[in-house]
Amino acid sequence: MSMVTTYLSWALLVLGGFLCVSGSVGLLRFPDFFTRMHAASVTDTLATGMILAGLMLQAPTWIVFGKLVMILVFVLLTGPTAGHALAKAALHSGLKPLLPGKSGKIEADTHPSAGGV
Amino acid sequence: MESFIHIIILSMLVTTAVAIVRVKDLFAVTMLAGIYGLLSASFFVLMDAHDVAFTEAAVGAGISTILILTTLSMTGRFEKAAENPKSNYKPALALALVTVTGALLIYGTQDMPAFGAADAPVQTHVVPRYLNDSATEIDIPNVVASVLASYRGYDTFGEVVVIFTAGIGVLALIMSTASKAPVALRASMEEHVVLRIVSKMLIPLIMIFGLYVQFHGEYGPGGGFQAGVIFASAFFLYAMLFGLTAARKVVNNTWIQALAALGVLLYGSVGVLAMINGGNFLDYNFLAQDDVHGQHMGILFVELGVGITVASVMIIIFFTFSTRKQRDGEPD
Known part of the structure; x- marks a missing residue:
């Protein structure tokens, strides 16, 4: 039993760590604000959730487990909300996402502020 | 590593x-x-x-x-x-x-001296006494809280007064011109349904956490300063999402200013009470029937005073700044 939880916990931790790294790469390399933000918010929720789940499996007492659950709930509430607020603020101030043009290729929006943050 | x-x-x-x-x-x-x-x-x-x-x-x-x-x-x-x-x-x-x-x-x-050196003044001066005697003299697990609130009670009193003075300073500089009719704030976040709902869920949690930090300060990291700041941030969140007018209904201007002073007063009163009971200023040993009880009571009330003052001053500063901005009618 403890062997299984240990392996499962490590699998979750490593996967969470990998998502953190891939999220950071996405944040640096994605073409426009909205895709970058997507990378950041995936890191925020999924990676943090996986790391917390991995830690929960190793929690020595129920109190620690409960605290981790509370942190998870808090992260799940705030992360997506922050992403939503960011995206909304960006759209509100006139930033348009990069979309495929008529030719099917992604082209920069004509809006002067598009693309750069 | x-x-x-x-x-x-x-x-x-x-x-x-x-x-x-x-x-x-x-x-x-x-x-x-x-x-x-x-x-x-x-x-x-x-x-x-x-x-x-x-x-x-x-x-x-x-x-x-x-x-x-x-x-x-x-x-x-x-x-x-x-x-x-x-x-x-x-x-x-x-x-x-x-x-x-x-x-x-x-x-x-x-x-x-090198970091962590055994002969550094910090290891040889008063710290060994605090570390050795805190368990018997004050009997709370968090030595930081006993140093901050009891052994170094004067210093912390000074810090609270500094924060209180900062609040008064902000009020004196800005409030005098901003006290005119409260303009109805355009609810800038009115359309942000998601933010409003999530913040409604979070505000009670933030406040409960603030109270936990306040009263758990003797047992773990935390205390009045952190708790006051966390508690105030719940009000900030409310004011940002629901507008200043709504927030002003929750937080009465006169009351919050009185509370800021009340926290300092509470801190000082604990000290004076110790003097009335025959001890020195802020000597909590004289507050109750035995020393350890007195220390516990003293630390509890002193931390509460810190928390009240910090939270009120933060709210005052935030509201004063926001009111000023709203009055000037500058765009966001």
């Missing part, structure tokens, strides 16, 4: 500091300053200074970021001095000053 993490965090601190100097957008600078605070907090955790880390995270990364953002919404987002030829903008002078001061500070560290 640990020194490896130290090096990483310290180099991130340096990078952030350089970025703060280089970036011209003050909004980004504020965010970088918040990151700087969070990094410092992580560093303090590595140094096993959990109370300091908690304070840094709550104050440095949290509340000061919000307050600076509020200020920025009044003053504008970009530096103006550099473009104005008549201004006294002399970056070379500032750089020279900073370089000289930094060099002197680094020179000063030559005489300091």
Whole structure:
């Protein structure tokens, strides 16, 4: 039993760590604000959730487990909300996402502020 | 391994500091300053200074970021001095000053004992006494709380008075002109349904956490300063999402100013009560039938006074700044 939880916990931790790294790469390399933000918010929720789940499996007492659950709930509430607020603020101030043009290729929006943050 | 993490965090601190100097957008600078605070907090955790880390995270990364953002919404987002030829903008002078001061500070560290050295004054002076006797004299698990609230009660009283004075200063500078009819604030976030619902879920949790930090300060990291800041941030969140007019209905101006003074008064009264009972100022041993009980009561009330003052002053500063901005009618 403890062997299984240990392996499962490590699998979750490593996967969470990998998502953190891939999220950071996405944040640096994605073409426009909205895709970058997507990378950041995936890191925020999924990676943090996986790391917390991995830690929960190793929690020595129920109190620690409960605290981790509370942190998870808090992260799940705030992360997506922050992403939503960011995206909304960006759209509100006139930033348009990069979309495929008529030719099917992604082209920069004509809006002067598009693309750069 | 640990020194490896130290090096990483310290180099991130340096990078952030350089970025703060280089970036011209003050909004980004504020965010970088918040990151700087969070990094410092992580560093303090590595140094096993959990109370300091908690304070840094709550104050440095949290509340000061919000307050600076509020200020920025009044003053504008970009530096103006550099473009104005008549201004006294002399970056070379500032750089020279900073370089000289930094060099002197680094020179000063030559005489300091190595980090963690056994013969350092911090290990030989009063700290051993606190560490050895706190368990019997004060009997609370968190020695930081017993040093802060009991052994060093005068210092903490001074800190609370400083915060109170800051609140009065802000009021004296800004409030006098802003006391006229409260303009109905355009609910700038009216359309943000998601934010409003989530914040409605979070505000009670933030307040409960604030109270937990307040009354758990004797048992773990926390105490009045952190709790006051966390408690105030719940009000900030409410004011930002539901508008100042709604927030003003929750927080009465007169009451909040009275509360700011009440916290300091409570702290001082505990000291005076100890004097009435025959002890020295802030000598909690004289508060109850036996010494340890007295210490517990003293620390509880003193921390409560700190919490009330800090929370009220933060709310006062935030509301005063926001009201000012609203009155000036500047766009966001």
